[in-house]
Amino acid sequence: MPNKKTPRHQSQKQQQRQLLASFDVKRRKTVTPVKKIKNPVVEAANEQWADMTMNPPPMPAANKPAAFGGAPSPSTQESKKRPQQHQSEPASSAPASAKKTKRAKAKKSAPQQAAEESSTEGEEGEWDWKDVTMPTYIPGADNDIGGMVSLQEIDGVNCAWEDDEETGGRTLKFHKARKAGKPAQKSDAKQAKRTVPLARITSTRDDSDEEIDNFYDTVDWDSFVAVDDYSEQKAETGELVSIGKLMREAESELAEANVATDADEGQSDDDVVGPSGSEVEEAEEGEEDEEDEEEEIDEDEDEDAMQVDEVEIEDDEEKDDTMAAGFEDDVEDPDVDVSAWDAFGVHPLLQRALKHLGFTTPSEIQSKTLYHSMTGRDIIGAAETGSGKTLAFGIPMLQHISENPGKWTAPTGLVLTPTRELAIQVKNHLKAMARFSRARVVVIVGGMSQPKQERQLNTCPDIIIATPGRFWDLVSTNDVYLNQLRAIKFLAIDEADRMLEPGHFSELKDIFKALNETALQETERRRQTFVFSATLLKDMQLNKRKLSPKAMKRMQGKPESGTMEDLIGRVGFYDKQPLFIDVTRGDSTARTLVETRIDCMANEKDHYLYYFLMRYPGRTLVFVNSIDSIRRMLPMLRLLQINVFGLHAQMEQRQRLKNVDRFRDTENAVMVASDVAARGLDIPQVDYVIHYQLPRSGDLYVHRSGRTARASNEGLAVMMVSPEERKLYYKMCAKLDKDISPFPIDLDLIGRLKPRVDLARDIDLREHKLNKISHERNWFKKNAAEMDIELDSDFMPSSDDERGSEINRSEKQEKMHIRTAKSRLNQMLSKKIMGRGISGRYLSSGIISDLADRLLDQKDAHAVFSTLRKESALETAKLKTDNLK
Numbered sequence: 014m015p016n017k018k019t020p021r022h023q024s025q026k027q028q029q030r031q032l033l034a035s036f037d038v039k040r041r042k043t044v045t046p047v048k049k050i051k052n053p054v055v056e057a058a059n060e061q062w063a064d065m066t067m068n069p070p071p072m073p074a075a076n077k078p079a080a081f082g083g084a085p086s087p088s089t090q091e092s093k094k095r096p097q098q099h100q101s102e103p104a105s106s107a108p109a110s111a112k113k114t115k116r117a118k119a120k121k122s123a124p125q126q127a128a129e130e131s132s133t134e135g136e137e138g139e140w141d142w143k144d145v146t147m148p149t150y151i152p153g154a155d156n157d158i159g160g161m162v163s164l165q166e167i168d169g170v171n172c173a174w175e176d177d178e179e180t181g182g183r184t185l186k187f188h189k190a191r192k193a194g195k196p197a198q199k200s201d202a203k204q205a206k207r208t209v210p211l212a213r214i215t216s217t218r219d220d221s222d223e224e225i226d227n228f229y230d231t232v233d234w235d236s237f238v239a240v241d242d243y244s245e246q247k248a249e250t251g252e253l254v255s256i257g258k259l260m261r262e263a264e265s266e267l268a269e270a271n272v273a274t275d276a277d278e279g280q281s282d283d284d285v286v287g288p289s290g291s292e293v294e295e296a297e298e299g300e301e302d303e304e305d306e307e308e309e310i311d312e313d314e315d316e317d318a319m320q321v322d323e324v325e326i327e328d329d330e331e332k333d334d335t336m337a338a339g340f341e342d343d344v345e346d347p348d349v350d351v352s353a354w355d356a357f358g359v360h361p362l363l364q365r366a367l368k369h370l371g372f373t374t375p376s377e378i379q380s381k382t383l384y385h386s387m388t389g390r391d392i393i394g395a396a397e398t399g400s401g402k403t404l405a406f407g408i409p410m411l412q413h414i415s416e417n418p419g420k421w422t423a424p425t426g427l428v429l430t431p432t433r434e435l436a437i438q439v440k441n442h443l444k445a446m447a448r449f450s451r452a453r454v455v456v457i458v459g460g461m462s463q464p465k466q467e468r469q470l471n472t473c474p475d476i477i478i479a480t481p482g483r484f485w486d487l488v489s490t491n492d493v494y495l496n497q498l499r500a501i502k503f504l505a506i507d508e509a510d511r512m513l514e515p516g517h518f519s520e521l522k523d524i525f526k527a528l529n530e531t532a533l534q535e536t537e538r539r540r541q542t543f544v545f546s547a548t549l550l551k552d553m554q555l556n557k558r559k560l561s562p563k564a565m566k567r568m569q570g571k572p573e574s575g576t577m578e579d580l581i582g583r584v585g586f587y588d589k590q591p592l593f594i595d596v597t598r599g600d601s602t603a604r605t606l607v608e609t610r611i612d613c614m615a616n617e618k619d620h621y622l623y624y625f626l627m628r629y630p631g632r633t634l635v636f637v638n639s640i641d642s643i644r645r646m647l648p649m650l651r652l653l654q655i656n657v658f659g660l661h662a663q664m665e666q667r668q669r670l671k672n673v674d675r676f677r678d679t680e681n682a683v684m685v686a687s688d689v690a691a692r693g694l695d696i697p698q699v700d701y702v703i704h705y706q707l708p709r710s711g712d713l714y715v716h717r718s719g720r721t722a723r724a725s726n727e728g729l730a731v732m733m734v735s736p737e738e739r740k741l742y743y744k745m746c747a748k749l750d751k752d753i754s755p756f757p758i759d760l761d762l763i764g765r766l767k768p769r770v771d772l773a774r775d776i777d778l779r780e781h782k783l784n785k786i787s788h789e790r791n792w793f794k795k796n797a798a799e800m801d802i803e804l805d806s807d808f809m810p811s812s813d814d815e816r817g818s819e820i821n822r823s824e825k826q827e828k829m830h831i832r833t834a835k836s837r838l839n840q841m842l843s844k845k846i847m848g849r850g851i852s853g854r855y856l857s858s859g860i861i862s863d864l865a866d867r868l869l870d871q872k873d874a875h876a877v878f879s880t881l882r883k884e885s886a887l888e889t890a891k892l893k894t895d896n897l898k
């Protein structure tokens with residue numbers, strides 16, 4: 014288990030604070046010991062970090078092309094921010110040859126100089142400190158440098174950490190650096206030449222450079238390691254590469270690059286900042302294996318350091334990855350014919366993946382959009398739920414990646430989704446499609462390890478699937494991410510209508526703004542944009558006229574209004590007029606969806622639900638309108654021995670993913686969910702969707718119902734309508750322009766099941782009450798103990814007094830009652846239920862003519878109702894609808 018206090022695990026902010034502390038010392042004229050860090054390598058790394066942040070030495074990493082983020086190398090950052098200042102940059106950007114000479118000179122005099130350094134002279138506060146102009150960017154400082162603006166420096170004074178025996182820590186000491194051969198003078202510090210601030214971090218380089226170089230050479234860089242490279246494992250096995258080695262390598266690389274660039278392009282020394290792109294690529298290729306290994310170690314370390322939850326989430330994520338593949342081997346079924354995709358020019362590697370997935374033909378939305386998207390058009394697409402919209406925007410991205418293999422300096426595609434689950438699902442879908450093209454797809458969502466996500470961004474993935482909040486959190490604080498965001502070639506907004514809801518739109522707006530800040534002004538076409546949803550038309554209230562270039566231009570200047578037009582206006586299409594492709598039917602529900610309703614009183618919904626679940630077992634998704642309803646229903650259904658899971662927004666992300674997985678993996682299971690599961694969740698073979706409470710809008714009804722009847726499969730949506738909901742129901746039917754027929758119910762069976770449900774509800778209520786009392790009591794006890802208060806016996810009777818023992822007795826009785834009720838319920842549950850007019854003891858012909866056959870039938874026998882056969886609710890509903898026609 015790595016030490017969490019090592020710099021590797023400290024946040025950049027913490028490191029920055031440490032650095033700040035050291036400079037505060039200088040301003041306060043006192044010298045304060047810093048926190049003692051026992052590990053000598055860590056100590057060295059800390060010291061080196063502090064110094065390198067202010068005085069970046071030449072590092073090979075500085076010359077690598079920036080990946081999508083990462084702790085940016087000083088020179089790359091500075092060169093991006095202030096290209097015109099290269100000349101004046103010291104160590105990292107100075108002409109290599111000049112620097113070499115200085116170093117060589119300094120190297121000779123280093124030991125001498127060290128010997129000649131005086132100890133601290135006089136009061137530092139009396140010296141001539143000068144304000145330091147801070148750069149606009151400090152590596153690892155989140156650009157939050159406000160606290161460092163008052164930094165001061167003095168020319169000719171060096172800082173050094175020294176062990177403090179008294180405190181066991183280390184102390185920052187200031188030493189006036191004397192020129193060789195010059196005797197020490199007390200007034201030296203005061204008389205120090207007042208030049209502009211130290212040029213290492215400001216834009217001016219003057220004769221103090223020599224001292225900087227001297228300072229560099231007084232430090233034994235071989236005893237330091239780069240913080241970024243530091244790992245406990247490497248420290249133990251002695252694999253750490255010293256800064257000294259890196260510096261030497263960087264110097265020789267710089268010198269070589271200098272020569273090569275000079276010769277090839279006749280550039281001046283000042284322009285040379287690193288090796289050419291191809292060299293970098295070669296070097297990177299050479300290092301790849303090594304990096305992979307390091308990456309693995311890093312992953313291990315970080316995962317150890319992370320919260321348990323996060324680790325488990327990542328495990329889940331890995332599991333998702335394997336699930337995403339959906340197949341264990343790489344051998345395609347020769348009988349699967351995917352030639353239908355040829356017409357769209359789909360890349361052979363993608364066709365192979367399609368073959369694996371068994372997707373022989375494109376779905377309607379895919380075939381209607383692919384031709385245009387493959388030729389570069391921007392698309393606004395509307396298609397019913399479960400119709401394959403993910404691949405409609407995913408294939409063009411993967412096609413581009415397959416046609417242009419190699420390393421990119423920015424991701425190719427960005428997909429924004431409203432929920433975390435949907436993001437993970439889209440990632441899985443695209444990963445399965447990218448199986449042979451090997452495109453790297455990552456997911457950036459809240460509730461998961463941020464460091465890991467940052468690392469993933471740093472590796473410059475091909476496609477990023479993200480929720481707007483977390484993505485903007487990461488990108489808005491890092492210029493490198495921002496620049497690379499602007500270079501993406503594809504942007505897709507999935508479930509666009511949901512993005513308009515409060516909580517998504519403000520970040521989405523910021524992302525669009527950042528994306529378009531520079532990109533839109535360029536004449537060269539660089540980005541393709543897709544906006545997809547199932548209920549686009551309804552929410553948009555948009556017609557083609559509104560998509561005219563003029564109208565779109567007008568919309569861009571408008572303030573947020575939260576409408577689809579507003580989103581369309583802000584997203585920044587490159588097409589003058591994006592294509593609008595709508596393949597929805599009037600109501601956007603799938604053609605294969607059968608809809609029905611159950612009319613019942615609000616307080617009977619549990620009975621009807623239980624009846625439905627018992628009568629028609631299958632994978633059933635039950636939607637409710639509040640989290641409280643989920644909390645109430647879960648224990649009751651569990652008591653009724655139903656395999657039930659919950660899903661709502663207040664659940665930990667880890668639990669949410671786990672529950673979705675379990676539900677997906679269990680054939681006969683129930684998930685009670687809030688509308689967090691209404692959109693986009695693609696769980697194969699959801700047999701039934703039950704609207705336990707009516708959705709608050711027609712669109713929500715469409716999305717909820719869309720969790721079944723996906724990818725041309727059939728499915729059933731059942732609305733439970735109480736008299737109070739009648740008005741809403743009629744309104745919804747009018748909006749969706751449909752009439753929903755009632756579902757046939759056997760009222761006798763409901764009557765027989767009722768006692769079970771009532772008993773389960775009663776047990777749950779009693780347990781809940783008991784738990785609440787004991788929770789409250791413990792809370793008082795705990796707080797009283799903490800505050801050292803003795804609780805009054807009236808308030809908290811002890812078991813010794815009469816009232817206390819009375820309470821104890823009644824609690825015990827209640828527990829006993831619950832136990833008895835539970836065993837009664839279990840007894841009930843273990844018995845099969847007979848239909849009306851049928852005796853459990855004697856076989857009588859009665860209402861059911863083939864009763865004996867049914868009772869003897871093992872194969873089709875119903876598990877709960879002994880006189881009934883297994884039946885599908887879908888068939889029952891269809892039959893009823895047909896009869897009504």
Ligand SMILES: Nc1ncnc2c1ncn2[C@@H]1O[C@H](COP(=O)(O)OP(=O)(O)OP(=O)(O)O)[C@@H](O)[C@H]1O
Pocket residue numbers: 371372373374375376379396397398399400401402403404546547692693694695697719723724
């Ligand atoms: N061409 C195809 N042939 C067969 N199955 C497909 C095809 N394209 C996609 N699918 C499958 O159809 C299912 C639904 O696809 P997808 O999730 O992309 O739908 P969607 O339109 O985005 O749905 P929603 O609006 O609910 O998010 C997925 O399981 C997917 O694997």
